[in-house]
Amino acid sequence: SDPNVVYVGMGEHAIRGVMTSHGDGVYRSTDAGRTWMHLGLDRTRSISRIRVHPDDPDVVYVAAQGAPYGANEERGIYRSTDGGETWDLILHVDENSGASDLAMDMTNPRILYASFWDHRRLPWRVVSGGEGSGFWKSTDGGDSWQEINAGLPELMGKTAIDVSRANPDRLFAMVEADPGGGLFRSDDAGDSWTLVSESWTIRARAWYYIEVYADPVDEETVYVMNAPFMKSVDGGRTFSSVAVPHGDQHDLWINPLDNEVMVNANDGGANVSFNGGDTWSTQQNQPTAQFYRVNLDDRFPYHVYGGQQDNSSVAIASRGPGGIGWKDWYSVGGCESARPDFDDDDPRFVYAGCYMGIISEYDHVTNSTRDIAAYPVMPAALQAREMKYRYNWSAPILVSDFDSDVIYHASNYVVRSQDRGMTWEEISPDLTRDDDSKQGYGGGPITNEGAGGEIYGTIYGFDESPHDPNVLWTGSDDGLVHVTRDGGGTWTDVTGEWGEAIVNAVHVSPHDPATVYIAVTRYKFNDFTPLAYVTRNWGESWQAIADGIDDEAWVHVVREDPVQPGLLYAATETGVYVSFDSGEDWQSLQLNLPNTPINDLMVHERENDLVVATSGRSFWILDELQPLRQAAEVADGEHHLYAPGHVYRWAGSGGFGGGGGGQNPPPGAVIDFVLGAGFGADTAASPEVTVEILTAAGDLVRTMSTDPDDEVSPGASPLSVERGANRVVWNLRHESIPNIPGAYVFGSLQGRRVVPGDYQVRLTVDEWSMTQPFEVRMDPRLDVPLSAYIEQDRFVADVANELAAIHRAASVNNDVRGQIESAMERIGEHDDTESLVAEGEDLAGELETVADSLYQSRTVDGQTVINFPTRLKFQYVFLHGNADADQPGVSMGSRDVLSDLRARWTVHQATNQELLGPRLDAFNRMLGDAGFSVVIVPPRPPRPIS
Template sequence: MKTIQLLLATILLFTYQLHSQQKKDDSPPTADKEFHNLKWRNIGPFRGGRSVASSGVVKQDGVWYMGGTGGGVYKSTDDGISWKNISDGFFKTGTVGAIAVSESNPNIVVVGMGEHAARGVMTSMGDGVYKSTDAGKTWTHIGLDYTRHISDVIIHPTNPEIIFIAAQGAQYGPSPDRGVYRSTDGGSSWEKVLYVDENTGASSLSMDMNNPLILYAAMWQHRRYPWTMESGGKSSGFHKSTDGGTTWEPMKSGLPEEFGKSGISVSRANPDRVFAVIEAEGEKGGVYRSDNAGKSWKQINKDRINIARSWYYMEIFADTQNENIVYVLNAPVMKSIDGGKSFTPLPTPHGDNHHLWIHPHNNKIMINSNDGGANVSNNGGESWSTQQNQPTAQFYRVITDNLFPYNLYGGQQDNSAIAIASRTRNGGIDWKDWYSVAGCESAFLAFDPDNPVEVYGGCYQGIIERWMKETGIGKAINEYPEQGLSKPPSEAKYRFNWNAPIISSPHDRNTIYHAGNRVFKTTDGGLSWEAVSPDLTRNEKDKHGPGGGPYTNEAAGGENYNTIMSLVESPHEKGVLYAGTDDGFVQLTRNGGATWSNVTPKGLREGIINSIEVSPHDPGTAYITVMRYKSMDLKPYIYKTNDYGASWTAITNGIKGDHTFVRVVREDPKRKGLLYAGTETGLYISWNDGRDWQAFQLNLPIVPINDLVIHNNDLVAATAGRSFWILDDLGAIQNKQNNTDVLKIYKPRDTPLFFGGQSNNPTIGHNPPSGVIFDYYIKEVVDSIPVTLEVLQNGKVIRTISSEKDEDFKSWPGGPPTPAVLPAKAGFNRYYWNFRRESLPAVSEVFVFGNLSGSHVGPGSYTLRLKQGDAVSETTATITADPNINAMQADFNEQQRMLVEIEAMVKDIHESVNSMRSAGNQLKSYAKLLKHNEKAKDLLSKGDSLHKRITSWEENLIQAKQKTFQDVINYNNKLNSELLFLKSFIEGPMPNVTRGSRQRLADLKEDWKTYEQERNAIINTEMAEYNRRFRELDIPAIIIEEKNE
């Protein structure tokens, strides 16, 4: 044997130079950069909103693209089971009008922006064309910025460099950027190849895929005004090109001399057959067909169902394999199998339909876009994929109740008004967590936020309903019930906006206001109403005629004009109400409606007063937003008054861009002058009362923000195309200042002890992480100096979290949880302490049924201590009981005492096992090294007995044979698992401990006491004896085993 005596001395010296090691960043700070750790969460609902564009992929079964109105582009790779947004981070606007995927190269996808269904409400413009060359992973904007609304994109079937765009153009004004555009270099450049005039755009474009030199275009003369839709005129017509779009000839034979909107589609099965659907005067409207490639046409169907509400629906699609099958999309989808002579309905998940893509080689495979999203069929429409997996809902407004957790309420366009939970105790926010309430798609909603059992909700044409949650029964309570559909506003007693305001008085929740062109009030649940204002609008008689013409009327209510759009009562003063109209008036009463004053900002042109915010800090201060996009003015308008509207100041400096008109502004209830503005394409923030604004998007997608509300210090957003979003806890934003501290931790809001799960399920809304949200500021970050958080209870550290990753950490099935890492970047940071104490130690490679996470704490006060080098910052966090839990403090105290006791035992057991295992490993090592030492035979014998004794002792405490969760039912669980099971049994938000739990803990304590005594005996007797004999033999401390020769 050879022996070596070693002495190892290691001295580690750390010198921290915080300032000298920091790299300078001279770039100007932005709100997004400064608050990088704040994240919005999408809560849903996952109930699809309107889509007018979709496409399959010819060479890839099960792959689909969908364009939302506001929501961007989504892709499914599992046949519509799930959808993922693929345009976020690339697109500058959110509303998609058309999508095409190259048949020859499926990596090429081209998207035209701006919805072509020309609604008067909830319709957004686009910013041209985007292209992807990697199947949607990345996108490039390729021009045509001012086309505004694109109806079709067509890619040449064999040469994807050739692309055609059908530009319908701006709805609300003349535009030279209409017509058909062509690119022959993949979108690098464009030429306008068909143009009629500034009022006539391309509503439909169809290519003969057998001979792509042949194209058919439907041109539509149209113009929207805030009060009517003009659809049709002499400039509408069909045009054909036979040279790839270079020249065009009009097609007139057999067609009406004048008509409105039209759609056109050439049969892939028979290129001589071309179908068209036409809005025209009287019997002239209907389905037309040409059997000679457009030389002459014949009307073959006059059914009104195919052409009703033509400006909104009315698209036509020829089947790809059968020349006699054709589909007309309206409400509903109509299908013909006899060449268009007769039609029958084809049911789809939503009744209002806009687009159909049919696979060119298998006409059973198709995707349909409608007002509820997109749905896939593989059997010709006999069944469809769900739309309950698309978070693309369009909401007009949002309000919240005061329950815990609170709920959000809003009217979803093309669907119903709903209430949805802001968070749940499950893995996310599912369909079970929302339900329909009063009103319909266009609803304002009102109720007592402390007791929302009675909900008032609106609908178009002034419908208002009182709905009882307990029974689910609603009752219409209109001021003056009259059938408004088809009736011009001039013939109605009152005029109501599509999204007519309904509010409950903050001073008396039994007082409900409902606004039309006048303001109405009820105090008896709508059994009677009192008008508390005169007509507050401009009351322009010439704007109260039919909502559409010259061929198709539109009197659903979206074109009602000279109406009140926003209404608010001051939270400071009862009877002080502001009313904003859709024609640009701001009206004020300070005596409950007895008298009103027109306090409109001087020089303000007609526009929509979409929101009014009375400052929560000052009774005389209010903010208004004005939208003038219906006059083709896309600039932002926000005004502020400090004197009840006697004077106003414009406050929009910093809000820039072509699509940033402002829809809503709110003031922070905690920090005066902190403003949030929702625009057509995202969020802005101002810390100085609107003098300067910064974009504040974070991870919120580019989407119109229709409404904002601040509740429980959360910022809640209602979007037009991406459902509801919540930014949890505005504390960091409210605390922003010129910070001189090196390190600063901010006091978090009081946090109820609430537990909700997290899920990777892509079809449910997101819960926030459970725990105490807190924010902290780090002036400078140095990699060599970790930032550490300590959580203290009664002066004792119960949890430590570092910004430094534990590189030595090892995990295994049933092993310890991965150590949390504290975010540490320069500026504001955010972290969720998950209520839990330090994790319990593990026994290497041993599976534990139950987890080793520390137990959660109970209600009380805790210290949060942040450290960085010598810098220290402290604050306190208060955890309160879940208000839904009926328990006394004594119950929590007992629960916590037992959890701490259990964890102490598990910790002691696992540390004891690890120590005894270490001793056993040393015994095995010495047995190997001393096996040839004659003097050590007795020692080896004692060592062997001692090792068996340790193993026998360990087998009572842990089950080393368990390697996976299935082993739990095969191998007996031992003392550590019994304790962890009891821990999980006692844990939870309901603290009441059962008698059985108390008895079980007492029994397990006795068991551990026995094994603890056995451990002590092993250490103090047998191990001591072994050590004594070891010393007597004078064996070296380090032995190197000789190699066999």
């Protein structure tokens, strides 16, 4: 009805117990997704389907599946006739049964079909099935409904429904039931049903799938989404699998005008097909990974690790040449639920887990893995009480910071290996509540769920003290916290008063061995209160520290900054928070981070970065935490310059973005500063703001300004600043080389790279200034001495100075020649000036010959470079860029070229000086004697390159 109107229903409807986020209702866009408006229905939590009237975009129906973890009166079918301004609940079954699907007869949009699902998620079980499951039909646009369950099983679980556009009397319904479940078909618009396929392939793991789609053109073709993408061309009687880029299919859209065009959504992303599913587009252009946890090593550049939902473990560099692309990541053992750990300094061996206790060792050198489980069994579909070890879906793995041969793996017990997993020993009793009533089958009453996500009574949070290898802390998913101070010999229960809950993370303060932070969640008990606690006395008492965190932003992790005591970061269900006072108060640190759950975060101490693992938007990095660490130094309303962190002269092509995916860190030194409350108050006369880079000795290297001087900073753009926080990135280069006005440059005139060492930055605002030191470091991957950088610097400086002199000479030449030509036009109007005109023309011609030797004026772009012979300028620019390499050192060839170019420049320079000196003086005397104005040589000398 209007392709610019788009409705979005929030909240995942495939309610996984290990990573599912609820939503906040419905959003609408009237400009094809550019902007959005929230339309309410906040407490529906999970919306499974939206249908829009084909003739009126203001008439919209919403299928609200409801809260996964508790009773929810807001479940059912909603209707709006005013574009979402108001809503009516037009079909409600009960507080436990939500609308799992909704179909509309597009030949008669007053006819609607709804499927309902009686379900509940518990931390230890998925309940799927009950009296509320079934199908409903309306023939009056939702004003009234009747059940259409004739011929269907008495006890049903999850359900789905669709109506054929090719034949609106034909319906397809997926039904979870046993016996008698599968695909049902009705050929009389729902009056009766026939079971056409009870294949387990299309109904296995029903709570996670159960999706059916009728082909809009062919009434015999129907698709069912499960782990495979299933297609039937005989009305649902038989199915074949369609190859798709990834497993676990959850949604399908088929173009109603061309059934060869379809979009498939699965656990790996989205794919488009233009040939009915024969081939599909890539998923490698969608940074939508869901990561359970994050870990960081200390390589250069450091790598980021995590387990990606329904994919694999992942390791990826924090920066790369030209950006970070999908080819830059690789797997390091384990599987999707991995919590990889390793020796931070030498991560040759990576230990990564998988569900049901799988753990492997990955060897970076051999690119091989080996299973090292303490008790290698696969307890799929068993009751938890039957298992020797109860492992969480994402069980903790920890390599000791004190001895990288020591590995911990936590189930309901803590086991330890001291020989890279060849042998293990239990070093704890059961550290959970060990409630037998919560250790049965993972699913029911119809379908069991035994993939490991419902195993309960497990250790979920685990940490080794950075102060003492004998101190270990555990937190269980049923709410207990334990500590040992003798390497596992004895354990003490130090549980606080938060009740049965998930202790999602335990973090020992890097500054105080008695201080420990824990993040506690109760969302699986339908309680979304943010809970975080700290003990400062080894667990004898706990203090709640969640003030300032939004309601329902339950806390996944709290970590303390390794440099600044009391500076805390919290990963929550809705974003990142920061506290500057040990958790007394929190404020959002969202910035440009997408609105997505943050499952984990870590600080990279060496690089001053905060790295987060999101659920749906991959890894994100906040570069340079220095302003947060120095926040206490800023006086209210005053200007302030933060001390920058160190920066590397990176040996690589650099680039801020690219690669089709991740962005590199800012390309240079990050300079953060605050402009106080009074800045810009007088909008007509804001003071100039300058940022100057100086050597440790105080020599000026670079100037950046809101009002740049072209003589000081050729071609510089003005700084853009505002009252409050500002960030400038210095690219580790000297000032640019001034160009010949109007001349094309093939290459770059950017200033040369600086030598690694100590520098200063000075911020000046009007008469106020502040200076801070920082360091430019060598790329640690390069085995070169500092002297190589110094040698390169002097060579490139020589090239730059000579190039600047050439530009200045050509500029003056052009200026003088232009004056002579103007004089000739004036002289030509008078008699008896033939000798003067002849001398002027000769002088101008000879100047033009010199200028033509210095640069090619006919070159205007990269194509014309190959049309017209290059001149001296071109070769100097090329040599400058070639010698100013990211890897230091000066080749013999470069020295030879400079020697040859210098010889040529010396000749042209002498000729130019002769013409602009004695020859021009003589010509000016002739002009003066004849009563004409003389030609003036621009007085400014060439600016030396520092």
